[in-house]
Amino acid sequence: TLNISRSGYYEYLQRKPSKRALENEVLRAEIQEIFKEHKGRYGSLRVTKVLEKKGIKVNRKRVGKLMRQMNLYAKGSRYRYKRYNKKSPSIERPNLLNQVFHTDGRNKxxxxxxxxxxxxxxxxxxxxxxxxxxxxxxxxxxxxxxxxxxxxxxxxxxxxxxxxxxxxxxxxxxxxxxxxxxxxxxxxxxxxxxxxxxxxxxxxxxxxxxxxxxxxxxxxxxxxxxxxxxxxxxxxxxxxxxxxxxxxxxxxxxxxxxxxxxxxxxxxxxxxxxxxxxxxxx
Missing domain, CATH: 3.30.420.10 (Ribonuclease H-like superfamily/Ribonuclease H)
Structure with a gap:
């Protein structure tokens, strides 16, 4: 049904996690601990700085991505509302002109x-x-x-x-x-x-x-x-x-x-x- 060979399927089951996946698991645990220690006050920037002090060099964007995956948002953060209008489209209202700025009479x-x-x-x-x-x-x-x-x-x-x-x-x-x-x-x-x-x-x-x-x-x-x-x-x-x-x-x-x-x-x-x-x- 899925066009996957039997040998390929069993190889997938026995495949070990990638190096990046293992790193992300460790980072998630560190981020969770830092976030909890500072009672949700630290965003991705400060969490990254704490990781650097611990000797863990990581890109801030990667930290931010992992925090969003874990649903960790710093207090006062507006990230969740940053793309509000894209996620929640406004009420449908008609545009009757469509940039045609012409009419044949007054008060139309x-x-x-x-x-x-x-x-x-x-x-x-x-x-x-x-x-x-x-x-x-x-x-x-x-x-x-x-x-x-x-x-x-x-x-x-x-x-x-x-x-x-x-x-x-x-x-x-x-x-x-x-x-x-x-x-x-x-x-x-x-x-x-x-x-x-x-x-x-x-x-x-x-x-x-x-x-x-x-x-x-x-x-x-x-x-x-x-x-x-x-x-x-x-x-x-x-x-x-x-x-x-x-x-x-x-x-x-x-x-x-x-x-x-x-x-x-x-x-x-x-x-x-x-x-x-x-x-x-x-």
Whole structure:
């Protein structure tokens, strides 16, 4: 069944342990004794040093491997949690964009993220949702605490201004603020659909990365805000009085987000006028 010869099997049974296997048995006993003597306080590095003092020269990695095989972990060691996410995959969440940053109309896809703004008297956190079609900041919120209420306020502000249709896709990273039950409940209440980037992959939300790179370069870097209140005022002016209304985008044919949306709406009106003139239907 196993394709092993009878003579080979009996030779295996009579085979003596290898030199390395015998060394490992001795090392296990020494390591166990040292670990017990120091009441579990020593990790592989210190255990290796003790072995050296005893005249046993051995590689630290080998000691660490043997300790893991014996399930010996020093007090306070985080080794067991080092690869936690690989051993315990996160809850399956859909990535509806897959790095396709294009849509054919307003308020179909919003992307969101959080960044921080340093001030001399504390940190201010900024949550933003950007409409993928026009690159307009649809909703935003600021707070000195990075809680789920920060992103909820930003979403509700955008929703109350834009009144998007049911099925709006909200794409974010897997931050706890976005995956929280409170935020997910808000999305469900208003008919929005959650989409998330793959863990540790900033390219899945490149549009938001680009926006924050812009605002940091043009406003935050070198500003040296004294207080969070001062930063709030400057961010408000940048987003509402400059970015949405005046700042030209190369991806929008060098129009501002508001100008681009107006151009889009006029284009649609022209199409309907042409349809009425011809007496045709869509």
């Amino acid at each position: 896809i919003w992307v969101g993220d959080i960044t921080y703004i340093p001030t001399q008297k504390g940190t201010l956190y900024l949550a933003v949702f950007v409409d993928m079609y026009s690159r307009k900041v649809s909703g935003w919120s600021m707070s000195t605490r990075m809680k789920d209420s920060l992103v909820i306020d930003a979403f509700l502000q955008g929703y109350n201004k834009e009144h998007p249709p049911t099925g709006l896709i909200i794409h974010t990273d897997q931050g706890s603020q976005y995956t929280s039950s409170n935020f997910q409940a808000i999305l469900k209440k208003y008919g929005a659909v959650s989409s998330v980037s793959r863990k540790g992959n900033p390219y899945d939300n490149a549009l938001m990365e680009s926006f924050y790179k812009t605002i940091k370069r043009e406003l935050i870097h070198g500003a040296k805000f004294t207080t969070p209140e001062q930063a709030r005022k400057e961010v408000f002016k940048y987003i509402e009085l400059y970015y949405n209304t005046k700042r030209m985008h190369s991806s929008l044919h060098y129009l501002s987000p508001i100008e681009y949306e107006k151009a889009y709406s006029w284009e649609i009106m022209d199409i309907f006028e042409e349809i009425n003139k011809r007496g045709t239907t869509i």
